[in-house]
Amino acid sequence: MLKTPTIGESLRNEGISRREFIKFCATAASLMALPATMIPKIAEALSNTPRQSVIWLSFQECTGCTEALTRAHAPSLENLIFNTISLDYHHTLQAASGTAAEEAREQAMHKHPGEYLLVVDGSIPIGNPGYSTIAGISNQDMFLEVAKQAKAVIAVGTCAAFGGLPKAAPNPTGAVAVQDLLRDKPLVNVPGCPPIPVVISSIVAHYITFGGLPDLDNLKRPLPFFGQNIHDRCYRRPFYERGQFAETFDDEGAKQGWCLYKLGCKGPVTYNACALFKWNDAVSFPIEAGHGCLGCSEPNFWDAGSFYDALSIPLPGAAKAAAYAGIAGTAVGIAAGALNMYKKSTAIQQREVVTVDDLERK
Amino acid sequence: MDNYADFLLWVRGPAFHIALAIFLFGILLRFFEIFSLGRRTEYAEVRGNAFLGGMRTLFTRFLPEKTTLKRILFLVIAGYLFHLGFFITFLFFDPHIVLFKSALGFSWPGLPAPIINIVTLISLLVMIALLIYRLNHPVLRLLSGFQDYLAWTITFLPLLTGYLAFHHMIHPYPLILALHILSVELLMILFPFTKLMHTFTFIIARWTTGARAAQKGVSL
Numbered sequence: 001m002l003k004t005p006t007i008g009e010s011l012r013n014e015g016i017s018r019r020e021f022i023k024f025c026a027t028a029a030s031l032m033a034l035p036a037t038m039i040p041k042i043a044e045a046l047s048n049t050p051r052q053s054v055i056w057l058s059f060q061e062c063t064g065c066t067e068a069l070t071r072a073h074a075p076s077l078e079n080l081i082f083n084t085i086s087l088d089y090h091h092t093l094q095a096a097s098g099t100a101a102e103e104a105r106e107q108a109m110h111k112h113p114g115e116y117l118l119v120v121d122g123s124i125p126i127g128n129p130g131y132s133t134i135a136g137i138s139n140q141d142m143f144l145e146v147a148k149q150a151k152a153v154i155a156v157g158t159c160a161a162f163g164g165l166p167k168a169a170p171n172p173t174g175a176v177a178v179q180d181l182l183r184d185k186p187l188v189n190v191p192g193c194p195p196i197p198v199v200i201s202s203i204v205a206h207y208i209t210f211g212g213l214p215d216l217d218n219l220k221r222p223l224p225f226f227g228q229n230i231h232d233r234c235y236r237r238p239f240y241e242r243g244q245f246a247e248t249f250d251d252e253g254a255k256q257g258w259c260l261y262k263l264g265c266k267g268p269v270t271y272n273a274c275a276l277f278k279w280n281d282a283v284s285f286p287i288e289a290g291h292g293c294l295g296c297s298e299p300n301f302w303d304a305g306s307f308y309d310a311l312s313i314p315l316p317g318a319a320k321a322a323a324y325a326g327i328a329g330t331a332v333g334i335a336a337g338a339l340n341m342y343k344k345s346t347a348i349q350q351r352e353v354v355t356v357d358d359l360e361r362k
Numbered sequence: 363m364d365n366y367a368d369f370l371l372w373v374r375g376p377a378f379h380i381a382l383a384i385f386l387f388g389i390l391l392r393f394f395e396i397f398s399l400g401r402r403t404e405y406a407e408v409r410g411n412a413f414l415g416g417m418r419t420l421f422t423r424f425l426p427e428k429t430t431l432k433r434i435l436f437l438v439i440a441g442y443l444f445h446l447g448f449f450i451t452f453l454f455f456d457p458h459i460v461l462f463k464s465a466l467g468f469s470w471p472g473l474p475a476p477i478i479n480i481v482t483l484i485s486l487l488v489m490i491a492l493l494i495y496r497l498n499h500p501v502l503r504l505l506s507g508f509q510d511y512l513a514w515t516i517t518f519l520p521l522l523t524g525y526l527a528f529h530h531m532i533h534p535y536p537l538i539l540a541l542h543i544l545s546v547e548l549l550m551i552l553f554p555f556t557k558l559m560h561t562f563t564f565i566i567a568r569w570t571t572g573a574r575a576a577q578k579g580v581s582l
Contacts, residue, residue, distance in 0.1 A: 217534075219365055229535055243456050243474040262460050269370060269536040298536075299367045305374070311539075312457035313464045315375035318382055325383035326390065333394025340398045 007208070008047030021047075028205045031198060031277075032214060032224040045209040052208055053116040055108055055146055056090040059139040060132050060166040060175055061122025065157040066092050068194035071280065085204055088116070091134070102135045109149055117207065118150035119200075120178050123159040123166040127174025143181060152186040152213060153178060156200055158296055161189035161221075168302035179220065188213045189220040193296035196277050199225045219299065221271065230267035230293045233275035236260065254290065264308040265292030272297040370540040373547065381547035388554025389562070396566065406578050415576020416569035423568050436495065440488050447485030451478055451521065475528070482525050489518050513556050519545035 005013070011021055025042040029035070034042075058066070070093075087093065088108035089101070096104055108116060120143065125131040129138035137145075147153055155178040158164040166175035179187055190199050203222055206214050215223045231237065239245070239259040246253035246260055259265070267275075270293050274285040287293055292308075295301040305315045425431065431438060452458060456472035463469035493514055496502050523542035525531075532538040553559065560567075575581070 219367070231535075232530070241475045243472050245456060261457065269367070269539065271534070299365060300371055304371055309464070310457065310460040312461045314378040314382075314461075315371070317375065317379050318465070321379035321383040322386055325386040328383075329387040329390025330394070332387070333391045333398075336391065337394045337398025340395065341400075344400070 006048055006050055010051060028202055031202050032206055032222075038209075042205065042209045046205065049208050051086040052204065053108055053112045054085045054087050054119055054204075055105060055116055055150070056087060056093075056119040056121070057143060057146060058091050059120065059122030059124050059143070059160070060173065061157060061159050062165075063092055065121040065194045066090070069197045069200065071197070085117075098135075105146070109146060113149045115151055116149070117204070118146055118153045119156055120153065120160045121156045123163045123175035123177060124181060125166070125173035125175050126181075127172070131173040140181065143178070147182055147185060150185060152188070152207065153182055154200065154203060155179065155187065155189045155191075157195055158191040158193045158301070161191035161219075162299040164193065165302055167300075186213055187220055188216060188222055191219075191221065191297040191299075192272060193294075193301075195297070196225070196273055196279070198277055199273065217271070221297075225273040226271045226297065228271065228273075230270045230272060230275050230287070231265075233273075234267055234287055235275070236287060249290070260287060260290075260292040262310050263292050264306065264310055266295030266298070266301070266304070266307075266311060267293040268311060270295040270298055366534055366537040366540065370536045370543075373540045373543045377544065377547055381550040385550040385553060389559075392554050392559055393562075396563065401570070404574070404577060408577055409579030410576040410581075412573040412577040415581075416571075416573035419572020419575070420565065420568045422572075437492075440492050440495070444485050444488045444492065447481045447488065448517070448521065450481045451485065451524070454478065455524075479525075479528060482521055482528075486518070486521050486525060489514070489521070509556055512552070513558050516545070516549045516552055516556075517558070520549055 008021075022039070022043055025039050025046065026036070029038050029042055089105040091101070094101060094104065122139075124139045124143055126140055129140065132139045134142060155161040159166060159175075160178050163171075163175050163177045163180075166173055167177070179189065188203055190203065192199075199222065202225070203214065206212075206222075213222070217223055217226055219226075231240070234240075236257060236259050239257070240261055244253060244256075244258040245262045246256075246258045247262060248254065249263065261268075265287065267287065274293070275287070278285045278288070294307050295304060298304075305313065426434065426438065450473070453462075454470075454473040455475075455478045459469050459472045496506055496510070496514075520542065523538060523545045527535070527538040527542045530538075532541075549558075553561075
């Protein structure tokens with residue numbers, strides 16, 4: 001059997017210089033907020049480690065996550081990091097199809113049992129196994145089978161991390177997130193619709209260097225990337241403080257680049273690194289393009305009311321509640337009023353008239 | 363509800379709807395109750411205009427008469443500071459205005475966040491001072507019951523949580539934002555059934571007092 005080449009060897013084969021490689025390690029370290037002293041450690045770990053086997057399973061998803069990853073510019077961190085892994089199975093990116101594709105998955109699983117990383121994008125339907133199948137295997141069965149031997153699982157995208165669009169009310173397929181089915185494996189959620197590509201590659205780099213996952217928040221998101229919310233890092237934040245808001249998408253405020261809070265920006269409650277890393281080779285991010293943040297890296301963001309309603313507006317249903325309360329309040333109020341008036345008139349009727357003569361007689 | 367994001371959705375959704383329903387139901391009930399009781403028949407000779415007298419008292423009572431004012435100067439100043447601060451924060455913070463606009467259909471300009479920030483801080487400090495005063499004043503302490511402390515607490519909490527949320531003093535932010543909204547919902551639920559109803563009933567009470575006196579020819 002052929003020896004699996006180390007990352008260092010495969011990078012050299014690709015014609016990537018030592019200088020470029022160290023630059024990449026420095027970027028990875030800074031992205032994960034690691035001290036500069038960690039750079040040699042990352043370089044050493046990456047050079048001498050065999051390429052990490054990765055199995056990528058796509059379930060109820062739109063391929064947007066993969067699209068985002070492949071849109072990374074060359075020679076980018078993403079491209080470099082993909083030389084550090086061996087992507088053994090990925091529907092969209094692999095050349096093989098049909099039985100050959102499934103064989104590749106089986107082979108990877110048997111070659112590196114307990115060693116491979118499992119990446120999942122898309123939610124898993126448990127309402128009916130027939131809702132989503134691959135090669136006749138239900139998503140749930142395939143996930144459980146592959147996860148059993150995985151070293152760690154990375155849930156990529158909001159669908160895999162929290163259920164996403166498929167789980168949105170009324171959740172017709174009974175979609176669940178990876179964490180709902182996974183119990184005893186290390187798991188990291190990389191939500192976003194789609195997630196930021198460098199986050200995925202940085203986690204892989206972290207995993208290879210330190211043999212574990214980075215620190216996670218209470219939603220199992222890596223803290224180096226999801227530790228701060230969009231609002232706190234937004235370049236439009238000063239306008240929020242000053243009370244300068246765009247009221248419509250084409251008013252003077254919008255042209256001046258004022259805060260989009262009133263147009264429904266969910267930045268204050270959304271934890272992600274968009275405002276820092278941006279998209280399309282750091283060209284821009286939604287708020288910079290003039291649209292509020294949708295909150296796509298938060299659980300159930302599809303069911304959090306209109307994208308264009310400000311955060312302080314309650315979810316739909318208030319008018320109905322108010323109408324029912326109004327009717328009930330009026331009805332009970334009239335009844336209570338009638339009771340009051342009845343009591344009052346009875347009291348007047350039953351009043352005994354006492355005159356001065358009556359008192360003197362006593 | 364296993365995370366703060368879902369908690370925030372719950373407070374913004376079902377919890378708010380329940381609170382709003384109880385708030386409106388309670389207020390309607392109280393008003394029907396008050397008005398259906400009516401006024402007792404006035405047998406005295408009419409010596410003045412009841413309506414105008416009522417209206418006059420409605421405004422003259424905004425300041426106590428001179429000798430009383432001297433005695434309770436602290437209460438009057440602190441009371442005004444707190445009430446103004448509370449309503450400025452409540453009515454002129456931009457995120458709040460967006461909520462009113464969605465409910466009422468119209469809006470008004472807001473104040474810059476730093477001003478709201480100072481006003482809120484003053485309100486909070488004044489409320490604490492008022493509580494200390496209440497606890498130390500022998501007569502006031504004797505007059506205060508559970509409901510007075512409850513009313514203080516449920517009014518204080520929205521200001522406090524709002525201040526903490528604005529300054530991101532509790533992490534994560536969605537959690538403190540949800541707690542802020544929840545504290546307002548608590549206020550809404552208890553509002554109609556506590557002394558906080560004075561927000562509306564002070565108008566009726568003052569007018570009635572003034573009207574009765576005016577009808578008898580007494581000027582207040």
